[in-house]
Amino acid sequence: MRAPGRVDSKLLMENGKLHILLVDDEPAHTELIRRTFLSRQESVRLTVVQNLQEAEAVIAQSPPDLFIIDLLLPDGSGIDFLNRTDCATRFPVILMTSHGNEHVAVEAIKAGAVDYVVKSTATLLDMPRIADRALREWSHIVERRQTERALAESEQRFRGVIEQSADGIMLADENGVIVEWNQAAEQICGLPRHEAVGQMLWDTYYHYFDYGITYDVLKQALMNFLESGSAPWLNELHERTLRRDDGTTRIVQILMFPIKMESRQMLGSVFRDVTDSRRTEELLHQQDRLAAVGQLAAGIAHDFNNIMAVILLYAQTPLLTMDLPPRLRDNLTTIVLQAKRAAELIEQILDFSRRTVLEPQPLVLVPLLKEQVKLLQRTLPEDIVVSLASDNNDCVVMGDPARIQQAVMNLALNARDAMANGGRLTIRIAGLQLPAGAPLPLPTMSAGDWVVLSVEDTGVGIDDEALPHLFEPFFTTKSPGRGAGLGLAQVYGIVQQHNGHIHVATKLASGTTVTIYFPAYSRSDADDFPVESVTVVRGHEETILVVEDNELAREALVSSLERLNYRVLAAQNGREALQLFAQHRLEVQLVLSDVVMPDMDGLALLRALRQQTTSVPVLMLTGHPLEDRLETLRQAGMSDWLLKPVGLPQLAQMISQLLLRAA
Numbered sequence: 001m002r003a004p005g006r007v008d009s010k011l012l013m014e015n016g017k018l019h020i021l022l023v024d025d026e027p028a029h030t031e032l033i034r035r036t037f038l039s040r041q042e043s044v045r046l047t048v049v050q051n052l053q054e055a056e057a058v059i060a061q062s063p064p065d066l067f068i069i070d071l072l073l074p075d076g077s078g079i080d081f082l083n084r085t086d087c088a089t090r091f092p093v094i095l096m097t098s099h100g101n102e103h104v105a106v107e108a109i110k111a112g113a114v115d116y117v118v119k120s121t122a123t124l125l126d127m128p129r130i131a132d133r134a135l136r137e138w139s140h141i142v143e144r145r146q147t148e149r150a151l152a153e154s155e156q157r158f159r160g161v162i163e164q165s166a167d168g169i170m171l172a173d174e175n176g177v178i179v180e181w182n183q184a185a186e187q188i189c190g191l192p193r194h195e196a197v198g199q200m201l202w203d204t205y206y207h208y209f210d211y212g213i214t215y216d217v218l219k220q221a222l223m224n225f226l227e228s229g230s231a232p233w234l235n236e237l238h239e240r241t242l243r244r245d246d247g248t249t250r251i252v253q254i255l256m257f258p259i260k261m262e263s264r265q266m267l268g269s270v271f272r273d274v275t276d277s278r279r280t281e282e283l284l285h286q287q288d289r290l291a292a293v294g295q296l297a298a299g300i301a302h303d304f305n306n307i308m309a310v311i312l313l314y315a316q317t318p319l320l321t322m323d324l325p326p327r328l329r330d331n332l333t334t335i336v337l338q339a340k341r342a343a344e345l346i347e348q349i350l351d352f353s354r355r356t357v358l359e360p361q362p363l364v365l366v367p368l369l370k371e372q373v374k375l376l377q378r379t380l381p382e383d384i385v386v387s388l389a390s391d392n393n394d395c396v397v398m399g400d401p402a403r404i405q406q407a408v409m410n411l412a413l414n415a416r417d418a419m420a421n422g423g424r425l426t427i428r429i430a431g432l433q434l435p436a437g438a439p440l441p442l443p444t445m446s447a448g449d450w451v452v453l454s455v456e457d458t459g460v461g462i463d464d465e466a467l468p469h470l471f472e473p474f475f476t477t478k479s480p481g482r483g484a485g486l487g488l489a490q491v492y493g494i495v496q497q498h499n500g501h502i503h504v505a506t507k508l509a510s511g512t513t514v515t516i517y518f519p520a521y522s523r524s525d526a527d528d529f530p531v532e533s534v535t536v537v538r539g540h541e542e543t544i545l546v547v548e549d550n551e552l553a554r555e556a557l558v559s560s561l562e563r564l565n566y567r568v569l570a571a572q573n574g575r576e577a578l579q580l581f582a583q584h585r586l587e588v589q590l591v592l593s594d595v596v597m598p599d600m601d602g603l604a605l606l607r608a609l610r611q612q613t614t615s616v617p618v619l620m621l622t623g624h625p626l627e628d629r630l631e632t633l634r635q636a637g638m639s640d641w642l643l644k645p646v647g648l649p650q651l652a653q654m655i656s657q658l659l660l661r662a663a
Helices: 027-038 052-061 078-084 104-110 122-125 126-162 183-189 201-208 213-230 274-314 324-351 365-379 399-418 489-498 552-561 576-581 604-612 627-637 648-662
Strands: 018-024 044-049 064-068 093-097 115-118 166-173 180-181 238-245 247-263 264-273 359-363 384-390 396-400 421-435 448-457 499-507 511-519 542-549 567-571 590-593 618-622 640-642
Touching: 018 027, 018 052, 027 044, 027 122, 027 126, 044 052, 052 078, 052 648, 064 078, 078 093, 078 104, 078 359, 093 104, 093 126, 115 126, 115 238, 122 126, 122 627, 166 183, 166 618, 183 264, 201 238, 213 247, 247 274, 274 324, 274 552, 274 648, 359 365, 359 399, 365 384, 365 399, 365 421, 384 399, 396 399, 396 511, 399 421, 399 448, 399 489, 399 511, 399 590, 489 499, 489 511, 542 552, 542 576, 552 567, 552 590, 552 648, 576 590, 576 604, 590 604, 590 648, 604 618, 604 627, 618 648, 640 648
Parallel strands: 018 044, 018 064, 064 093, 093 115, 384 421, 542 567, 542 590, 590 618, 618 640
Antiparallel strands: 166 180, 166 264, 238 247, 247 264, 359 396, 421 448, 448 511, 499 511
């Protein structure tokens, strides 16, 4: 609606005239009003009706710019008409009455009339001026309504922004009383809005946020902030621990800022829950740190494997002699056992660094772990009760059974050490479905189907200082001589190799639960893990070409194979091996080669040999994890491979099998 002004202000309706609707059943009064407007030559179109029914018809067809209505009409009261219609909100209304009083005047204004007139000759003759005054008042009302509507819309938009914000938002007035507390603030702090609003700012912030200062100091700082609009540290982005009433804690970033609203100095605050992002950052930092340590460990493992290969082969070879003195045999047996123990440590390092080559297969975990629980029940102290709990016997993963068993065994042994006075060790298996958008147990996980394997003990727990370092190799909380600190590091590597995730929940004196999440496999017909016995098999003077750049390892291999009744040709690199093979092509029945060598490595040698012959078996040895090179070697024609340090019985059997196949 256009804002009306004076009667002669060109605020005209149809026919270029201001439309006035007059409702009065006294002809003398209506005629006097009509003549008064005409005598002043006002641009007015005056519509006169005598009752409310006729007035409603006019309003429906041509709404007026000004509505003049008598209080008492044949078919009702003017005030009642205003109360039951929306006329007073659509155009200015002047209420007339012959016998007025204060009560009527109040009722008229309450009904929405902008003016109230007691009929007399003077007032009727003065109606143009009264109309002009009503139009001016109506103009102010319209402007005020527009302003209020704009403010309401602005407040609604402001309210929408606040409520849709993922950050907690707080507003406090000049006295420090909280006047705004949005939905995100409720969720972050666990404090409902109706409880927060009306509280003092410093009371709430001292209760929930750990500022590390006394109540009085925080209150004074916030009061100074309200008065001056600045603070040496409050108006900077700062991070604090949030203590919720349910006992949980969160990490929150807080920013405070002054706000001027309607000449009032207020204080605003935005706070964001960064707990999950901090945990993710810490997890990524830990993974980067562990990856660097793993790379170093893998390098150490490569060199150490060559050393252990020499020791193991030289110690095992004399044991093939039947007439060794008992004392010497015992000594050699001890050397072999210790060498194997050292090899196991290297295997743990490789597991941690995720360099071990897995043999994954569809694997039902429950039957596998039932056998392991039986083993633990026989081997762990009798005062430790071991049990397996499962709500799903069809949990299948794509995994290497030996590595998963190793991980569970390491966790069980750690739990045993944490329960010196006995307790309960529970292994649990469960399925977990995570639909898209569902909360994730760990921030690095994704939606999908998972198999959850947890190992729970009732031991002493782990303190906060040790918890971040649990998976680091050589870190241990045990006394010297009671562990190398590789058990959990190996578990970590095995889980990573299976594309899994691991989490440790612990509480001092209440036990520890290690939870592993494996990606679920859709098949349920997993194969059993084959276990083969290994025995020493002798040769029949077949010729073997040994290729090894490490001199001591090469000599140990040659000596061991000769004791196994093989003829041996030795080369220190691939090029020398090709020359020997060309000279003894009709004699060589198997090539035993290292993978990593200078000048020409095992892969290049393998390809060169396969260009000359496809019938001679090529067995590769490696002291370094093959990782993605394994498939390349197989495609190039590798017959099989062994990881250093290889035991003599295992080497003998592998050679015998390859020779038998090639025969």
